[in-house]
């Protein structure tokens with residue numbers, strides 16, 4: 001599961017939360033109950049970017065010949 005980084009907009013508390021991609025984003029600071037914001041750019045999992053697709057022409061189907 002991906003890890004999301006959050007930072008509080010009031011007290012500055014920062015933490016990482018491991019959530020399902022289907023889970024709703026956290027909105028409340030666990031320290032002071034203020035509003036959280038998601039922090040990007042500090043996550044080890046990245047699905048974007050070039051070089052993701054392989055240009056391998058061979059199909060990955062298993063031929064049983």
Ligand SMILES: [Zn+2]
Pocket residue numbers: 008009010011012013029030031032033034
């Ligand atoms: Zn806070």
